[in-house]
Amino acid sequence: MFFVDTIEVTGLGNRGYLAGGERTAVAVDPPRDVDRVIAAAARRDVRISHVVETHVHNDYVTGGPELARLTGAAYLVPAAARIAVGHTPVHDGDVMVLAAEDALTLRALATPGHTPHHTSYVLEEHGAAVAVFTGGSLLIGTVGRPDLVEPRLTADLARAQHASVHRLAAELPDETEVLPTHGFGSFCASGSADGTATTIGKEKAANAAFTRDADTFVADLLAGLDDVPAYYAHMGPANAAGPAPVDLTPPAVAGADEIAERLAAGEWVVDLRNRVAFADGHVAGSLNFEAEGQLATYLAWLIPWGKPVTLLAESPAELATAQRELVRVGVDRPAAAATGDPSAWVRRGETPASFPRATFAGLAAQRRTRDLVVLDVRRSSERAAGYVEGSLHIPLHTLHRRLAEVPAGEVWVHCAGGMRAAIAASLLDAAGRAVVAVDDAFAAAEQAGLTVRGCPGSEQRR
Template sequence: MFFVDTIETPGLGNRSYLAGGPRSAVVVDPPRDIDRVIAAAAVRGVRILAVAETHLHNDYVTGGQELARITGAAYLVPAAAAVSFARTPVADGDTAQVDEGLALRALATPGHTPHHMAYVLEEDGRAVAAFTGGSLLIGGVGRPDLVEPRLTGTLARAQYASVHRLAAELDDAVEVLPTHGFGSFCSASRAGGTSSTIGAERGRNAALVQDVDAFVDGLLAGLDDVPAYYAHMGPTNAAGPSPVDLTPPARADAEDIARRLAAGEWVVDLRSRVAFAQGHVAGSFNFEGSGQLATYLAWLIPWGRPVTLLAGTAGELAQAQRELTRVGIGRPVAAATGDPVSWVSGPEELRSFPRAGFADLASARQRGEDPVVLDVRRTAERADGALAGSVHIPLHELPGRLDDVPPGMVWVHCAGGMRAAIAASLLDAADREVVAVDDGFDGAAAAGLILAAPRSAG
């Protein structure tokens, strides 16, 4: 009897898998922090015989090479992927034994990348699960635009053909187990769901219910922004990532924090946006540890800039360090736990700003106030509606466009509050007066604020 265990990385919207039988197993698309995988294998009491990559990932650093080295497993990587390390090259139709009566069969599925490979788990010759990586996702497909812009159209059509190949070769009951698609920007859509089968996808997936031209047109029209750090993930994975270092960083005191801020380094406060707004170190930035920390910090920070982390507890700090190493941000240069009072030399080094809802913004306008309203949602989100008179600068562009924010008090909003808090901290660090709108965007209409056709700044 086979098993499949899912190893979630929700901050990046990805999944890895441990699959096998009573004695041995394979790992598909492992995360960089491989201790989680090793622990899962220990719980099952299985030996990891193989580690398989569906493709060179663009959204996270893989732990595949290190996991294979530590366990002695074969490292299965698509043969067409250009890498700088030793591995077992995998071509279409290749098989690997997982356990008695259990095998993994490679199935070429180009589209998300030119070399993409899905893996079909077969029990006694019968397909039971398909690890589809960034090919067939739950209710969608992986993006075809992350490799080379000139290849996007070609890869979109290849993605369509690959999904049809999976549907043609696999029975309806075969479980679909993708790596991306649970909030990952590697997904070409925001389709929901946590589980699926080939049969379910056959009835709802655009790649299987539309003709190729309609599918490609829709796919390309719906592509969203690409996080800036993606540009570093592919080369890192192709070169072979270094082992993870999760040892605690050096302790930072108030003097050290002030010195690092003065040097232009990033000091990141991981506490909740509520706590940060109430009081924080002047010049620090707020990226909630409980939010999409890795995605947005890696997206906004100048690559390679030293990072100091501030957290309420050591546990929060350790979790953040783990999150960041998954996207190639190395050990923080320093860190501190506690509260803002302990992170500064005097109260003059502390700052705060107000939080509000859309109803408060409506009240301010009714009083005759005319604040700058800054929308930091992505362009695709704003297309569905925007506040009349608002200025649009997507969050990922804001660090380089602070001068484009009109003068005056700034009320900053996003779709739910997390990104508005990040933006508010960036503005606050630049000595702007700011109000963070901590509210769902649906509350704008409920508050009587007028929605209008969007416009952009600059």
């Protein structure tokens, strides 16, 4: 009897897997913090005999080489992938025996599209397919994006993606469980979909890769591609070179004077507390990236690569969780850290800084009586579906480079729900701007009486 355990990497919208039988198992696309995978194997009382990659990842640093080293497992990577770390190359059609006593095998299927070398792995029991690890190929309701390798290859990879998912459907029974790595909020997915589980049959019925012809599918896929996080440019090279082992030991403790010195030196000081607490009181010049939000994605996206970062957290546990999130995207060692209350992070005689929060109703009321700068920091694809009339649009991931474009005056900044607006507000506050963070769902903007343009079917009003 086989098992499949999911290793959730929720902050990045990814999953890794541990699958096997009574005594041995395979790890598929493991995250960099491999202790989680080792713990899962210990709970199952199985030995990890194989570690496999569906592709060279562009959105996170893999734990594959380190996991293979620690467990003595064979490290399997698609043969066409160019990596420097030692591995066993996998070709289309290769079969690996996972557990002879359970008649479990893993069969490789070339599924190019997300990358040119992308490979899926079919888990078979007694020769029958029971599940397929599809990596960045067939996802739940969508497919992996084809534009992360080389712009000149994007159109061809999009067409290959269509052919690959059709190959999966042609070779596998409808009841085969589909187990993707991406697609749970990851920017590696070309779209989003509801649900956490699926099968080949369900995807054939609903996924656009099956319901649209190749030309239509490719055109729609290319037209819908969204922004790519800047740190993705560093992930592929790191994985190809072979990532260093993870160091999750606590950082050096920084006092108020050191925090001030690091800020004065132009380093980033990141406050991990929730946005309500940050707005109420924080170290002037610090930036707010909530530990409970998409910390790794947005901090790695915005921070100049390699710049030292000091982390401020409410508790040691919050700090440890943030460190774990950040090593997954190559932000390895904080320069320093502090935990506790912001009153202890500012120098003697100084008081924490603060800024107000508001709702869209508050924005509407203030806008009737005075001039305000309304800043929308959502992505372009979000704004295209509707925006507040007269608002300035600067996507969050570009704001730190474009602060000079924000007109003079009090800035009311919003996103779709509040988290990104809090990051943007902290950037503006650190730059000395008067700012109000709109902590509200964008759907409330029109309800509050603001004119929303470009939203199909909406009533245009002031």
